[in-house]
Amino acid sequence: MRNTFRGGVHPGEHKALSRDVPLQWFDPKGEMVYPLSQHIGKPAKPVVKKNDPVSVGQCIAEADGFVSAPIYCGCSGKVKAIEKRRIISGALAECIVIENDGQFTPAEGVFSERDLSDITNAEILDRVRDAGIVGLGGAGFPTHVKLRPKDPMGIRYVIANGAECEPYLTCNDQLMRQFADEIVSGLSLILRLFPNAEGVIGIEKNKPEAITAMQKAVTGKERMRVLPLQTKYPQGGEHNLIKVVMGADYPVAMLPADVGCIVDNVGTIYAIWRAVRFNEPLFAHCFTLSGDAVKNPGNYFVRDGTCLNEIVEASGGLKEGVTLKKALAGGPMMGFAISDLSAPVQKTTNGLTLLPEDGAELGLLKQTACLRCGRCTTVCPTGLLPELMAEAARKGDYERYEKKLFGLECVACGSCSYICPAKRPLTETFKAVKAEIMARKRAEQAGGGGK
Numbered sequence: 001m002r003n004t005f006r007g008g009v010h011p012g013e014h015k016a017l018s019r020d021v022p023l024q025w026f027d028p029k030g031e032m033v034y035p036l037s038q039h040i041g042k043p044a045k046p047v048v049k050k051n052d053p054v055s056v057g058q059c060i061a062e063a064d065g066f067v068s069a070p071i072y073c074g075c076s077g078k079v080k081a082i083e084k085r086r087i088i089s090g091a092l093a094e095c096i097v098i099e100n101d102g103q104f105t106p107a108e109g110v111f112s113e114r115d116l117s118d119i120t121n122a123e124i125l126d127r128v129r130d131a132g133i134v135g136l137g138g139a140g141f142p143t144h145v146k147l148r149p150k151d152p153m154g155i156r157y158v159i160a161n162g163a164e165c166e167p168y169l170t171c172n173d174q175l176m177r178q179f180a181d182e183i184v185s186g187l188s189l190i191l192r193l194f195p196n197a198e199g200v201i202g203i204e205k206n207k208p209e210a211i212t213a214m215q216k217a218v219t220g221k222e223r224m225r226v227l228p229l230q231t232k233y234p235q236g237g238e239h240n241l242i243k244v245v246m247g248a249d250y251p252v253a254m255l256p257a258d259v260g261c262i263v264d265n266v267g268t269i270y271a272i273w274r275a276v277r278f279n280e281p282l283f284a285h286c287f288t289l290s291g292d293a294v295k296n297p298g299n300y301f302v303r304d305g306t307c308l309n310e311i312v313e314a315s316g317g318l319k320e321g322v323t324l325k326k327a328l329a330g331g332p333m334m335g336f337a338i339s340d341l342s343a344p345v346q347k348t349t350n351g352l353t354l355l356p357e358d359g360a361e362l363g364l365l366k367q368t369a370c371l372r373c374g375r376c377t378t379v380c381p382t383g384l385l386p387e388l389m390a391e392a393a394r395k396g397d398y399e400r401y402e403k404k405l406f407g408l409e410c411v412a413c414g415s416c417s418y419i420c421p422a423k424r425p426l427t428e429t430f431k432a433v434k435a436e437i438m439a440r441k442r443a444e445q446a447g448g449g450g451k
Contacts (some may be wrong), residue, residue, distance in 0.1 A: 004230035005240040006249070007381040009415045011167050011233055011333060013206065018290045018297035019170040023178055025301045026287075026314065032075050032098040032305030033344035034060060035087050039140040041067030046096055052079045057110030057281050060096050063132075069142045069347075070132040073098060074283040074303030076105035088308075088329045088343045089336075095344075098305065112279050121193050124276055131275035132282045132347075137161055137236070137265035138330065140348040143272070146264070147193060149257035155194040156260035157245050160187055160269055162203040162210060163229055163236030166331035169351045171286035171299045172266050176203065176210035180217035183266050184224065186273030191223055194262065199224040200245050201266075206231040233333060234413040238263045240381050249383075253409060267350070282347065289315055291354035293322045302345050308352055309341040318354065326355040333414040363423040376416035376426060382409055386416040386426050393433045402437055410434065 037043035044061035054060060054073045061071040077099045085095040129144035149155060160183065164172040176183060187199045201218070203211050205228050218224040229235050229244060242261045243249055250259050264272075267286055274280040287302040295316040302311065318324055328335035330351050337360075376386035385405055392401040401407040410430045417427040 007379045008232040014168045021298045023174045023299045028306040034096040034305045035093045038346040039069045039134040055107035058107040072281040072283040075100040077101040136267035155197045159263045160201040162266045165233045165236040168290040169288045171288040174299045180213040184217040186269035201226045204231045288351040293354040293356045306345045326358040328353040367423045375419045379415045
């Protein structure tokens with residue numbers, strides 16, 4: 001069995017800033033803001049109105065369809081408004097705004113321990129759905145949908161993603177160190193759904209303490225093992241993990257379940273355990289505050305709806321004499337720049353990286369024409385041809401980009417941009433082209449031209 005994938009890069013890790021800082025709860029003092037769309041699929045629908053009282057773990061917006069997820073309050077207080085607010089993406093979005101009373105009073109029944117001795121598979125799935133759990137690795141796909149493949153008996157591997165390959169981020173590392181038994185218990189629940197599957201916990205080798213903790217937790221457990229992975233970015237990509245575990249390549253266009261795999265982030269698996277065992281809906285998750293501009297980097301359990309600037313201020317703010325040049329939701333490879341730190345944490349926000357330099361801005365100053373060196377092709381984990389994709393994008397030849405070069409299969413990992421000696425913004429170009437192609441497809445379908 002392999003322990004890595006084709007391609008990839010080795011960016012600076014910068015994990016030493018926060019890797020040894022234990023997770024701690026962060027309780028905000030200010031108002032909480034909950035966007036109705038925090039997941040892939042249809043936005044949630046509010047079930048509260050202005051001035052309604054709310055408690056921790058209370059549902060404030062229900063799922064509005066099968067591919068959707070409810071939203072739960074992380075504080076107690078009352079509904080201040082339902083209005084458009086600026087969110088992390090920079091867009092204005094419909095949000096539920098809660099006036100936080102600072103008491104964090106739980107709703108009735110939340111945190112109540114449940115007997116799992118006779119729980120059925122259907123009940124496990126229902127509890128995951130009702131808890132509003134989505135992929136916490138960044139994708140935000142509703143987990144209950146992922147756990148309902150067409151052929152449960154055909155699932156061969158349930159992969160717990162503990163790679164955390166993104167530079168600066170360390171919250172999953174600490175989660176595995178501190179809550180290994182709980183993660184294994186959550187994985188056991190998932191394996192009950194798939195009797196022919198093996199549970200594989202993939203962790204990069206730069207997390208030796210997490211590997212040790214998880215190996216101890218799986219000792220004596222059936223159908224479970226820990227797989228140490230080569231430290232290389234993007235090792236934590238879903239398709240890359242599957243390639244490593246299966247020991248074979250497969251088309252990116254195929255879904256993991258099509259090749260007998262289910263992949264969940266360790267944070268998601270921990271949330272599953274809390275939901276099923278303690279009736280705890282997803283209202284908080286682990287989060288890293290880091291970066292070379294941060295005075296006190298750390299790892300937190302952050303309540304969804306918490307405004308980012310409150311976390312920064314409470315941690316001590318910026319280093320003295322340092323000017324913030326770049327703020328990223330996530331890390332520098334797959335994260336995205338944000339301009340407003342008053343935006344709220346969402347379910348898929350796993351970190352905030354604050355930097356004293358803007359790498360993209362510096363890259364633009366050094367940018368040259370393509371050198372035809374082929375390095376971008378060598379490092380692409382998907383096996384695409386970034387050089388030709390960029391050329392098609394420049395010419396506006398979207399048909400060639402999509403049909404001949406398979407550009408829509410790009411996972412936007414950033415490896416090509418990182419390795420490019422000409423400092424070309426390849427990943428940003430591919431994101432823009434994909435958005436344009438998808439917008440045209442939607443317009444065509446809306447106009448009756450779709451098949």
